[in-house]
Structure formats: structure tokens, C-alpha cells
Amino acid sequence: MLFFDPLFIFAFLPVVWLGFKAIGIRVPRSVSIAWLLLASWVFYAWAYPVHLFWLIGSIFANFLCSIAIQKNVDSPRAKQFLVGGIILNLLILGGFKYSGFATESLATIFGLSLQPPSFLLPLAISFFTFQQISYLVTTYRERRMIARPLEYALYVSFFPQLIAGPIVQPGEMIPQLQSKTFGKTNLNDIALGLCLFIIGLGKKILLADNLAPIADLAFGQIAQGDPISALTAWMGLLAFALQIYFDFSAYSEMALGLGLLFGIQLPENFASPYRALSIIDFWRRWHITLSSFFKNYLYIPLGGNRLGFLRRHSNILITMTIAGLWHGANLTFIIWGFAQGLLLSINHFWRFSRVQLPFEVSWLLTFVPVTLCWTFFRAENLNEALQYFSALAGTHGWASTDGLPFIEYLRSLDQTEAWNQVHYSIHYHGWYPKLITGIHIGELVFSKPFLSFIQVTTSLLVVLLFPRPFVWMRQPINGNARFTKKAAFLCSFIITAILIQSGTLQATQFIYFRF
Amino acid sequence: MSASKFLKWLSCSFATFSAIVVALFCLHLGQPWWPHHHNREVRIAKHHIAESVEGPTIWLQGGSSTWFGFDSELLSSRTGYQVVNLAFNVTMPSEFCFDEIKRFAKPNDIVILPLENSMYFRDYYSNYAANELAIWAPDFFWDLTWKRKAMYLKYLSWRKVIAGVFARFGQITGSFKNQLKPLEPGQVVANAKAHWNGDYQGDVPAYYNYLTINRYGDFEHSNHALWRGLHDYNLMGTRPISEMTREDLTQFVNWTRSNNIRVFMSWIPMARNEKLNLDHPNAVATISRIRSFTDSLNLNFLGNPEDFLVEIEDLYDTSHHLTAEAARRHTETLIPILNKAIANTGDSNPSSSN
Incomplete structure (x- = not known):
């Protein structure tokens, strides 16, 4: 269930x-x-x-x-x-x-x-x-x-x-x-639990599951041996990075919410990891309880940081590699874990320099490597991961329409069938401003690449701009949880949107259920 | 804000959002978007044919294999009954198909139901049908039970609702191009009549439309590119008869019995191809399930699936559509079986039924 x-x-x-x-x-x-x-x-x-x-x-x-x-x-x-x-x-x-x-x-x-x-x-x-x-x-x-x-x-x-x-x-x-x-249970816990559960449900159904097809398409093409452009590969990888983020965030919030409905406060497991400004910070925010487990029961017993420089870094690499293996019996997970260990070690080295990077640079230097590592996490095998990296590097061209003039590029864009009705409806009112003779803005707006781009960008904005529901809701006012009209509106909007989409939903299992 | 106030706000705002959605849904009903209003026009033309017939009538209903699969003129001449082919698309819900017959059938008429095999197993509304019916048969939705209404809404695309709302605003603002505007029913009938008399001079707006049906409601074949795909005709699976179909057909049969209308089931034409093996245990079991179901309603099948097998060359543009010649042969195969069944179940002379 x-x-x-x-x-x-x-x-x-x-x-x-x-x-x-x-x-x-x-x-x-x-x-x-x-x-x-x-x-x-x-x-x-x-x-x-x-x-x-x-x-x-x-x-x-x-x-x-x-x-x-x-x-x-x-x-x-x-x-x-x-x-x-x-x-x-x-x-x-x-x-x-x-x-x-x-x-x-x-x-x-x-x-x-x-x-x-x-x-x-x-x-x-x-x-x-x-x-x-x-x-x-x-x-x-x-x-x-x-x-x-x-x-x-x-x-x-x-x-x-x-x-x-x-x-x-x-x-x-x-x-x-x-x-x-x-x-x-008291009413505060019930209301807070309900709110967290609904927000988690929205993240899973409205965000994660809508990002999945973009990632599946890109990784699926690579799995079948079809070359994909760098643009498609990056879009697919970003979509997966956001899909797993929302999927895990959704599960964590739903679990917290359900716990509260029964009067049990579970520990927070997910604290906006994509807002982290370093890899160390990222691992304090992603799957917090698993990180703590490995820290307390593996890293520290191995000696932690008490046995010198080399042992400290080898302990980090061993711990993270085993953490990778915990996710699944596959070489890709081992490499993913090792890569995370390597990034953590580099981060610890960097700390010695005491150089303060601008906020944006720190964020990018965290988000981009983490996202690149997801390639190992998502690929079915090592060969597929390497092929995907090759596509990311542009070995099959930067865009599928390289060399086409702009107008031909617009003409070549695949239209998204699901949006055809809206597209035609607007089109036949003549409400589209014409871009170029024979091509209007709808051709671009309702094309698959553009809609994928909008979806990925919107999801990234949600990651960066929206507050963490748990913190947002738990900030006490006069000893009570901070229930707001905004939260009520958000929850009812999510319920309505899910109900509207219920017929066409392609809900998938939580990614972390596999582990 | 306290938790109780929060929960009140949650309920109120949900009610508000729901009201907005209901308003948008109502606003979009009946609104077309190109090119699907052509189905609406086909229905208008078929209703006109149905309203025009007099005397004992055979009503054909099913999916598009029925629309493409009969020579109704031949059927009429060999049985003495008037014939109207009401079928047009496999995705149409079974209660919709039966309601169409209920509008016109009268005592002593005959109904032949060569239902597509998939219609026996379908326990959902197809997205296509939900979208279509919202455009040209909004009454269908309002007449559904609450349970079926909820089910229907589940399969209606929310993007279709947005499209319909745009169309509504287009009508209000007048920025509504001719292509999107549906024809008035009177114009549809006038054009169809002109077409049947060979006088129609205008464009044929789409491939499947009211100008590609003859005066009996059969599809009028043109020189469309042939496409002959392989298909298992939904006989090779193991799905049970759906409760939805069971319920709808039972209600329909009760209605026909109370109105002294005879109903015969029939098999669709199926092409011999590598995906279909009538001797396969799954196919045997599926056919047996369908027969047991119709037997439970005391409905007779006209012939056996083997009687209506055709060659792949007999297909027209899909694996379910016959060419005109194959439709004639299909009808010829059915006629003696039908005449025998009519004789076995009542008066075989339609004129004496009056």
C-alpha cells in the first residue's frame, strides 16, 4: 500500500x-x-x-x-x-x-x-x-x-x-x-499532520511524478542505445535530480504528517538539501537519519576524524561507499557513494583554505556535482551511466536540431499531445501573436522541449523559494504551531489539483521504497 | 491562527476551489475544439436518418467496425426491414450506445449489436469519449448516476476543460474562427441530404465526418490510403466481463423486452492474422465468457466468430474497418443467419408486425 x-x-x-x-x-x-x-x-x-x-x-x-x-x-x-x-x-x-x-x-x-x-x-x-x-x-x-x-x-x-x-x-x-x-492526540498535531501529509502528497503527485517522464525518456533512450543531445541529457538529468528530491521530500513530509496524526513526532529526514552551500551541508540535509546512522555506527567506530588526516579521509570514503551500497546491489550505487565520499573529502580540504566563495558560486559548486552524481544513481548499469555522461558532454550534439535555421527549428519541435486541445483552442481564436510567417508562439509554447523546460524551471524555483513545510509550520506562535491562511490555501489547492488530475495520473512508487 | 481555524480555512478554501472548478466545468460543456465537433455532426446526421425511417426497423449499434462493416441497403432489401446504422466509435460508452437506440427504437423493431470485443471488458470511460461527449452530448453527463458521474469526471482531461473555457470566451468575445464553429443542426442535415443526392458542392471537412456516411448511416468509402494492422481483437486476453457492461446491457435488454423489441448479438468482422488465434485457449475462454454473459440475458448470438473472419486484404484503413466490398460480403454472411433467427424468435414478415 x-x-x-x-x-x-x-x-x-x-x-x-x-x-x-x-x-x-x-x-x-x-x-x-x-x-x-x-x-x-x-x-x-x-x-x-x-x-x-x-x-x-x-x-x-x-x-x-x-x-x-x-x-x-x-x-x-x-x-x-x-x-x-x-x-x-x-x-x-x-x-x-x-x-x-x-x-x-x-x-x-x-x-x-x-x-x-x-x-x-x-x-x-x-x-x-x-x-x-x-x-x-x-x-x-x-x-x-x-x-x-x-x-x-x-x-x-x-x-x-x-x-x-x-x-x-x-x-x-x-x-x-x-x-x-x-x-x-490534540487538534494542533492533527492539523499539522494533515497539512504536512497534503503538502507531501502534492510534491509527490504534482511535482515528482510529472518530472519522471522527462527523466525516463532521456535515460530510456540511452538505455536503448539511442544517442541524445546534450540539451536533452541535461534536461533529463535535472528532471531526475528534482524528481528524486520531491519524491523523497514528499515521503518524508507524509511520514512526519502521518506520525503527528497519531501523536508521534518522527525526526526530520529532509531539510531542503538543494539549498545547501557545500557538500558537507548537503549531507546534513539529505536523508538526515541515514547520514546520522552511518556517522554514528560506521564512521565514528572506524575512527572518525581522530586518527589523522589519511584515516579521516579514508573513513569518509569507506563510509560513503558503503552508504552507496546500502541503496542497492549495483556497481553504480557503489560508484555513486564513492563519488559522494570524494566530494566530501574535497569539501573538507577546501575548508582548510578558509576562502569564502560568493553564495551563488557555493550553491552551484554543490548543486552541479550532486546532480551529476545522480547519473550513477539513475542509470541501470555502469555502461549506461558512462553513455549518459558522454551525452551530457555533447558528443551527440548540443541540440537535436543542430545546424537548423531558427524557423526550421521551430517547425521541427514536437508538439505535446496532452496540450493539443488548449493549443488549438487558443490558435483558432487567433489569440497567438505571430512570431514568423507561418509560425506562431503556440508552436513553441506547447512544444515538448519548452514544456519540459518550464516544468524543470518551475520545480527548481519551488525548491529554492518555498519554505520547508515542517519548519514553516512548526515555528510557534504563543506556543502553538503556526497555522496560516497561506497553508490552508496551499493545502486546498493541492487537493483540488490532485482531484482534477486524478484520471490522468501516472503515479509511481516512491523511489526510496526500492531500498 | 489556531488549529481549529486552520481546519475551517482549509474546508472553506477547498469549497471555493471546488466551486471554481465546477464553474469552469459547466462553462466548458458543449464547447468544441477543432476538429472533434465532426463527431457531433455525424451524430446529427444519423439522428436525422433515424427520425426519418418509418415501419419496422433494424438498428445496428456497436463500434466503428459496425459503421464500416455493413451494407445496410442490402440488409434492408433481404430482410424487408428498414435499416439504420447508428454506430460510429468503439470508445463510446455502452450506455451511450444503448441510449442512442432507446431514442428511436419502437415495438417490433430489431436491434443487432455487433459490439467490439473490448466493449465487453471495459470498466472505464475512455479519455477520448469523455472529452467528446463533453463537447456534443453534455446531457449524457447530467443523466449519469452520481457514481458514474464521478467516474466520468475521472477520465475527463482537465486540459480539455481549459480548452473548452477558452472556446467559450472566444464565443463571447467573437474571436472564434469558422473552423472551430460547429454547424447548425439544420445545416448539417441540409448538407448531408445534398450529399446523398449528389448535389453537395462544398468541402469535405475531415476524413470521418457527416459527409462520409450514406443515407443508411453506413460509412461511405473513398480512396483512403489502406492501412492493415495486425490485431488480436481483444480475444487473446483473460479479462472478465466488466460490471459496467453487464449493468448497462442488462438494463437495455430489460427495456427492449418491455417494449417488444428483439435484440441479437453479433460478432465483429476479424481479419485472419498472426495475432489472432481462435483455437488458442485464451480466445476459446474469452468467447465462452462473452457467450455465457449474453446467454445469462437470454440473448442469442448470430453465428460464430469463425463465420465472420475476413482476409487482411478486406481491411480498409484500420484492422477494424472493412472495405465496401468486404462490408457487403460480411452483410451477406449475416443475412441468412439473421433471417433464421428472426423466424425462430417471432414473425419473420416485418410488414405484418405493424
Whole structure:
């Protein structure tokens, strides 16, 4: 089930929420937790019920492990249980996620005829595995039982964050479940949750999913071996950069909003990363909880920045490469992670110079490399990524109409079929000013390249100019969230626009659901 | 602003936006945009034919394979019934097709439904049909149930609404070019009559239009470039009969029974080609599903799909449109089966039905 699925919005969510509210009035807190847990498991099992076996099995095993750690807190066995638990988690994750990739790699390198194992990757395994590792570590560090079984199961399974994060630390959620007020949501939280959910829905459906076809077309052509012009390649890459931005931003806001509807404040996972003025800043804003996880559980244990210059930078490269691999078992993700590590290292070097660049230059030096790296993230394989870089460099020409006179260029533009009715309607009123004999402005305005350009530019402006909904809404006025007429108008506009488009929507799964 | 005020503002502003959308929708209804008002004119001409016939009549209804697939003059001469071909496009919703018959059919008439196979499985309104009907049959929308209205709106393009609103403002401001202006119904009928009498001197505005139908409503073939694509005629899939079609056909059959009108189902002409294999288990099962469905309504099929197979050379401009000669042969194949069915189900002499 997806957050934008009508079944989720009009059936699952209302039933679960009303049930939660009704339970919260009279019965003990544990019943509210059980209700949410049941709903979360139904949500998780909806598409592939068999996956629930892995989720529950993993919860059970990890909880037993946490009990073992807590029971042996004064003996060295606690550490053994911790290490054993982490290894077991990573083995299961690795077995599911990377065995195919490893087999294929071995077969390629050593020329063996190995058959990669074939099984369906349990949904969200990367997320719930990491979340449980952080629980085991926290139990070990705090030397106490943090949560009761139901609380722990809900901490791992809570449906707003189960599929694609945020990766919640025990301290960020379990105390909320243990609070006496849990189950008694207030109107502020409900209004704020609703607002964030609607804004996220709008970002996903109205922005991300409308950018996807532009990116898919460009990357699809490369995948088929068709040459594309640099203009098309840049447009496709920018479209993907914005698509993944809005897609992830949408998910993060919807998750926050859903959490608030149930009185749980999840950590912010996305803080306008494309406004970052350095790569270091970018990684403080993009997938914040995953970055924190890798920092706390990999970079710092590796030695962090405490073991000298070389170790520090090699730790950054190792951490980011593994973070890349976490996204998927593919060489492209490994290279993407390594490239991010390299950029971070360069950024740390640059800091020594203490040179302050103008704002615009800093922004460009952050946004452009990040965008270029998305090529590895989006391409299906390394060859495709390299072909795409070649197209970006203009090896197949700068525009598909190189060498054509301007008038012929205008004539050659593909018209966007979806807009034909509007185009003709305006045309037959004679409302178009003529540009050149036989060519009028509508030929340009309703052409595919122009509309793609408008879409990409508008989306970029939204990124740069609109406030972060979470911050915007959370700025308190007299202790209350900052509800404004603007927010109300924005939300109702989004709902109306989605309803109008509902027949022609081509909604796609959240990109981060794949990981 | 407090949360409760926020929620009130959210509701009020949503109501306002919705009102604006409803206003724009109403404003756009009935507004044409080039060149699709030609379908409207085809409908006007067909309605004129339907209104003009007297005596027992056979009504043909289906998709464009029915529009292109019959020689109604031959059918009329061999059965003694008047014949009107009301069909024109496969995407038209089934309730629209049946409503068209309900407008004109009278007791003792016969309805032949060579529905396109896809029409049995369709549980949606096509975007094309939703856009078209908003232009020339807005009443269709208003007559739908609330559930169907919501479904229809889902498939109506919002860009079409904008286009229609532009057209409306064009009419108001007078900046509305001739190409976009639909003809008055009287002018359509006058032109069509002149065309049937060989007196029409004007331009033929488009390929499919009211000047490419004959006085029975059949398509009038010209020398259009042949295009003979391959097709599985929607028999090779595994889709179930749609609830939408089930509901609409059931209602229609009940109406015909209460009005003493006989209904026969028929198969569309299908070209032998590599995508179609009537012996394939999927095709056998699909045909069986269609037959079980019509059997459940006590409707008889005229012949079998194999009886109406044609060669690919018999196709005209799509895999569903027959040439004039193939349409004649298709009709000739149907006539003895139809006459037998008419004799089996009632009086075979149409004049005695009066």
C-alpha cells in the first residue's frame, strides 16, 4: 500500500485513525499501541503477506537479543550478544540484498557459471534492519531495557516510517510511546499532520511524478542505445535530480504528517538539501537519519576524524561507499557513494583554505556535482551511466536540431499531445501573436522541449523559494504551531489539483521504497 | 491562527476551489475544439436518418467496425426491414450506445449489436469519449448516476476543460474562427441530404465526418490510403466481463423486452492474422465468457466468430474497418443467419408486425 493510494487515503488511514482515537478515549495505552501495531502489520503485508514473516521474525530475534544484552549487562557476554546481533542482522540483509550481486560479480570475475539466487527482497528490510541495530546498540550503551515488547514491535513497525524511513533512534520514539498522553492526540498535531501529509502528497503527485517522464525518456533512450543531445541529457538529468528530491521530500513530509496524526513526532529526514552551500551541508540535509546512522555506527567506530588526516579521509570514503551500497546491489550505487565520499573529502580540504566563495558560486559548486552524481544513481548499469555522461558532454550534439535555421527549428519541435486541445483552442481564436510567417508562439509554447523546460524551471524555483513545510509550520506562535491562511490555501489547492488530475495520473512508487 | 481555524480555512478554501472548478466545468460543456465537433455532426446526421425511417426497423449499434462493416441497403432489401446504422466509435460508452437506440427504437423493431470485443471488458470511460461527449452530448453527463458521474469526471482531461473555457470566451468575445464553429443542426442535415443526392458542392471537412456516411448511416468509402494492422481483437486476453457492461446491457435488454423489441448479438468482422488465434485457449475462454454473459440475458448470438473472419486484404484503413466490398460480403454472411433467427424468435414478415 502506498501513501497516495486511494485505498490508503480513503479507507486504511481513516479506519486506523478513528480506531486509534476511539481506543485512546477509554482503554489503556497498550491497547492503542497494539492497535497501531496491528494496522502497521496489515499495511506492511498488504502487497506481499509472506514478507510479514521476515518482519516479525526479525523483531522477535532482535528483541530476544536486546533482552540477552540487558541481562548480561555486567558481563563481557553483553558485547558478544551485541556483536552477534549486529552480525546476524547484517547477514540477513546481505543475504537478501547482496547475494545476487555477489554471485554475479564472482561469476564475471572468475568466469564461473554460477546461478544467482532468486528471491523477493522483503520490503523495507534495509530500514528495519538498521533501526534494530540502533536499538541493540542503544540497549548496550544505556545498559537497561528500553522498551516493552509491544512498544519495541511498534517502534520498528510503525507504518509511516516503516517502508522508507526515517531511521528512528529508540530515544526519538519509544519515550513518546511510553508517555501517559500517548493515544490522546490534540487538534494542533492533527492539523499539522494533515497539512504536512497534503503538502507531501502534492510534491509527490504534482511535482515528482510529472518530472519522471522527462527523466525516463532521456535515460530510456540511452538505455536503448539511442544517442541524445546534450540539451536533452541535461534536461533529463535535472528532471531526475528534482524528481528524486520531491519524491523523497514528499515521503518524508507524509511520514512526519502521518506520525503527528497519531501523536508521534518522527525526526526530520529532509531539510531542503538543494539549498545547501557545500557538500558537507548537503549531507546534513539529505536523508538526515541515514547520514546520522552511518556517522554514528560506521564512521565514528572506524575512527572518525581522530586518527589523522589519511584515516579521516579514508573513513569518509569507506563510509560513503558503503552508504552507496546500502541503496542497492549495483556497481553504480557503489560508484555513486564513492563519488559522494570524494566530494566530501574535497569539501573538507577546501575548508582548510578558509576562502569564502560568493553564495551563488557555493550553491552551484554543490548543486552541479550532486546532480551529476545522480547519473550513477539513475542509470541501470555502469555502461549506461558512462553513455549518459558522454551525452551530457555533447558528443551527440548540443541540440537535436543542430545546424537548423531558427524557423526550421521551430517547425521541427514536437508538439505535446496532452496540450493539443488548449493549443488549438487558443490558435483558432487567433489569440497567438505571430512570431514568423507561418509560425506562431503556440508552436513553441506547447512544444515538448519548452514544456519540459518550464516544468524543470518551475520545480527548481519551488525548491529554492518555498519554505520547508515542517519548519514553516512548526515555528510557534504563543506556543502553538503556526497555522496560516497561506497553508490552508496551499493545502486546498493541492487537493483540488490532485482531484482534477486524478484520471490522468501516472503515479509511481516512491523511489526510496526500492531500498 | 489556531488549529481549529486552520481546519475551517482549509474546508472553506477547498469549497471555493471546488466551486471554481465546477464553474469552469459547466462553462466548458458543449464547447468544441477543432476538429472533434465532426463527431457531433455525424451524430446529427444519423439522428436525422433515424427520425426519418418509418415501419419496422433494424438498428445496428456497436463500434466503428459496425459503421464500416455493413451494407445496410442490402440488409434492408433481404430482410424487408428498414435499416439504420447508428454506430460510429468503439470508445463510446455502452450506455451511450444503448441510449442512442432507446431514442428511436419502437415495438417490433430489431436491434443487432455487433459490439467490439473490448466493449465487453471495459470498466472505464475512455479519455477520448469523455472529452467528446463533453463537447456534443453534455446531457449524457447530467443523466449519469452520481457514481458514474464521478467516474466520468475521472477520465475527463482537465486540459480539455481549459480548452473548452477558452472556446467559450472566444464565443463571447467573437474571436472564434469558422473552423472551430460547429454547424447548425439544420445545416448539417441540409448538407448531408445534398450529399446523398449528389448535389453537395462544398468541402469535405475531415476524413470521418457527416459527409462520409450514406443515407443508411453506413460509412461511405473513398480512396483512403489502406492501412492493415495486425490485431488480436481483444480475444487473446483473460479479462472478465466488466460490471459496467453487464449493468448497462442488462438494463437495455430489460427495456427492449418491455417494449417488444428483439435484440441479437453479433460478432465483429476479424481479419485472419498472426495475432489472432481462435483455437488458442485464451480466445476459446474469452468467447465462452462473452457467450455465457449474453446467454445469462437470454440473448442469442448470430453465428460464430469463425463465420465472420475476413482476409487482411478486406481491411480498409484500420484492422477494424472493412472495405465496401468486404462490408457487403460480411452483410451477406449475416443475412441468412439473421433471417433464421428472426423466424425462430417471432414473425419473420416485418410488414405484418405493424
